[in-house]
Amino acid sequence: MTITKILTVLLAIALIGCGPPVNDKDKDNKIEAPSNNKSAYMAEKIKIEELKNALTKLQEGQTEFPFIGITSNGTDCIYFMPKSGKFDVDFEAMGADQLPYIDKLKVFADANKFKSLMTTYNNQPQYKSDKPAPVLHIQTNLSLEDVAKLGERIQSEIFKNSKDTVYEIVP
Numbered sequence: 243m244t245i246t247k248i249l250t251v252l253l254a255i256a257l258i259g260c261g262p263p264v265n266d267k268d269k270d271n272k273i274e275a276p277s278n279n280k281s282a283y284m285a286e287k288i289k290i291e292e293l294k295n296a297l298t299k300l301q302e303g304q305t306e307f308p309f310i311g312i313t314s315n316g317t318d319c320i321y322f323m324p325k326s327g328k329f330d331v332d333f334e335a336m337g338a339d340q341l342p343y344i345d346k347l348k349v350f351a352d353a354n355k356f357k358s359l360m361t362t363y364n365n366q367p368q369y370k371s372d373k374p375a376p377v378l379h380i381q382t383n384l385s386l387e388d389v390a391k392l393g394e395r396i397q398s399e400i401f402k403n404s405k406d407t408v409y410e411i412v413p
Contacts, residue, residue, distance in 0.1 A: 260311055260319025260336060260412055285410035288312070290397060294390040296411055297322055297329070301386055305413070312393065312409040317343070318401035319412065322389060323379075329389035331380040331396070338369035344378050346400050354392075357381045 288296055293312065300310050301324060313319035317339050321332040335341045344360075351358040358380045367375035382389060397403040 260313045260316055260334065285412055287408050287410055289408060290394045290403070290405055293393050293409075294387060297386050297390055300324060301327075307413040309413070311412045312397075313412055314397075314401075314403060314407045314409050318397060318403060320393060320396055322393065325383075328383045328385060330382050331389065331392065332377055333380075334363060334365065334375050334377045336365065336367050336375050338367075341376075343400060344376060347378050347380065347396070350396065350400055351378075351380045 286296070296310060296312075299305055300308075300322065309321055309323050311319050311321040317337065319333070319340075321334070323330045323332055333340075333343065333347050335344055348358055358378055361377045361379050362374040363377055364374045382392060384392060397407065397409075
């Protein structure tokens, strides 16, 4: 991956990626982005059984960025990272409510015999911290079909989402 692509990925995650939703009490303090910025972005919505189709688009280069994430609420956001025809899964804790899920996902990865490592995209978290937001990278090396099944398991077992949960596809 070239430095330009890496910077594009990091910028996309920082601007449009996941994180906790803004609370109603915070909406008065929210600054609206110009209409040509991320507020014009309309995320595609899917149910978990449609994840395989979304990953196929990613694999075929039919997405804006070289990865996708899914989230129903900003907290349960997981990213699918293609690598040499296979996929890995990332989870970035941008909100304080996401921090406990890092340990839960580590346990899940270990139980399923996947190697995991801590890294960062160098994004500033939305909670008080001197460090960039932590990212758990799960090295699954799974095929498209298998990583779609894994994504469904993570959403169900870790985040307690159902088959009826609607997700936004986020860059």
